[in-house]
Amino acid sequence: MTSLATNQNDRGNLHEIGRRERNKRAKKARILKAARELFDKQGFAETTTSEIAEAADIGTGTLFLYARSKEDLLVLVFKDEMVAAAQELFAHLPRRASPVTQMMSVFKGMFDYHSQNIELSQILLRELVIPSSSERTAEIDELLDVIRGGLAGIARQACGAANADPELTARSAFAIYYYSLISWIGGAAQQTESLALLRRQLSALLGQENKRA
Amino acid sequence: MTSLATNQNDRGNLHEIGRRERNKRAKKARILKAARELFDKQGFAETTTSEIAEAADIGTGTLFLYARSKEDLLVLVFKDEMVAAAQELFAHLPRRASPVTQMMSVFKGMFDYHSQNIELSQILLRELVIPSSSERTAEIDELLDVIRGGLAGIARQACGAANADPELTARSAFAIYYYSLISWIGGAAQQTESLALLRRQLSALLGQENKRA
DNA sequence: ATTCAATAATGACTATCATCATAATTGACT
C-alpha cells in the first residue's frame, strides 16, 4: 500500500486497538447490519449468505469467519437487541403491582417483541434452545442471565421472608415462560392462550390466591 | 397429496386396504428403518438423504414425499419409540414414593433415553421445540400429551383435595423438565446439575418440605 | 378389457451453504 504518510505514529498511545482490530469490528458491524436488513426485508430463507456478503462488501467466505452458519448469524444479529429489550422491560415494571403482574408485563413484552417477525423468531429460538455452535454459549447465557436475574429480583420481593429460594423460583418462572413462548412460536398454541396459561401457572408458582370462577 | 397422516383409505370400505396403501406403509417402514440404522451408525450429519433412499430402495425424491426434510425425518423415526419409552416409564412408577420422586423417575428415564445419542437428541429436540413442518404437529402433540397426561396423574394424587389444578401443575412440571432437558442437551449444563435443579424445582412446585442441608 | 383421473414415484437438476487452499494484510522487530 502506498502513502498514509507513514502514520505509524499512532502506535505511541495505545497498543490495544490496532488497525487490525478496528477493521474486524467494522467488518462485523457491516455484516450484522446487512444481515439484519436483508432478513427483515426478504425473510431468512430467501436471503442467501452471498447476498449478505455482497451487501456487507466482503467475500463470501469471510462471512463464516464471523458466524459459524447462517443460523448462528441470526443469534449475533439479535442478541444485543434482545438483551436491551429485556433490560428495558425490567426497568419499567408496573409499580406496586403483584409479582405475577410484574412478571407478566415482562413476558408480554417479550411476546410482543417476537411478534415482529415470527419466522425469524422461530429460527432464533431453535438456536437459543440448542445452539449449533458452542461458541455462542456465552452470548446466549448473557441473555438468559438478564431475564433470570430480573425474575429473581421480582421473586425476592415476592417471597419476602418466606421459605422459597428466589433464584430457584426465578428459574421455574423462566422455564414456564420459555415453554409458553415455544408453544406459541412453534405453532402449538395461540398467543393469547399461551399467555393466559402462563399467568395462571405463575400465580400458582408464586403462591398467590388463585381466584377461580 | 397432503393426505392426512395415517389416514385410512375412506374411499373404499373399511376392510379394503388397497395395494396402494399397503405399498405406502411398507415403503415408509423401510425408510424409517434405513434412516434409523444409518443415523445410529454414522450420525445425522454424516448420513445423506441419498444414502437413506438407497438403503430403503427408493428414489431420492421419494424420501421427501414421506418427510419434509432430513430433520423432519428424525421426528418420524423417533416419535413412536419416545412415546413408548414415556409410557413405559409411567407404567412402572416407584410405588408409594412421593410425587416428586415419581416424577423424577420419569424424567431421569427420559434423560437416560436421550443419553444414548446426544447428537440425534439435539436435532430431535430442535424439531420438537419448533417443528419445521406444521404437518408434524399432531405427532409431537401426541408425545407431549402422553407426558403431560402422566404428570397430571401424579399431580392429582399429589394435590389430593388441595387447591391446585393438577393439569396446570402438570404443565408447569413439564415446562421445568423441558427446560432442564434443553439446558443439558443444549450444552449449557451438566446432566447431574440439571437433574439436581429439576428435583429442587419440583419439590418447590409440589409444595413438599424442602430438606436443605 | 379398457379408460382415465388421481395418486405416487422417480432421478436429473438447481440452489446454496460452508470449506479450504491461496493470497493479502498487519504489526513487531531489526
Place this chain on the structure above:
DNA sequence: AGTCAATTATGATGATAGTCATTATTGAAT
C-alpha cells in the same frame, strides 16, 4: 526500509438437500 510470522480475507469449489417435470401405478367405472 526490510523481514517475517501471525492473522485475516478471499472466491472457486464441493457436497448435498430438496424440487419438479415426467413417468408409472392404481383402482373405480364402464
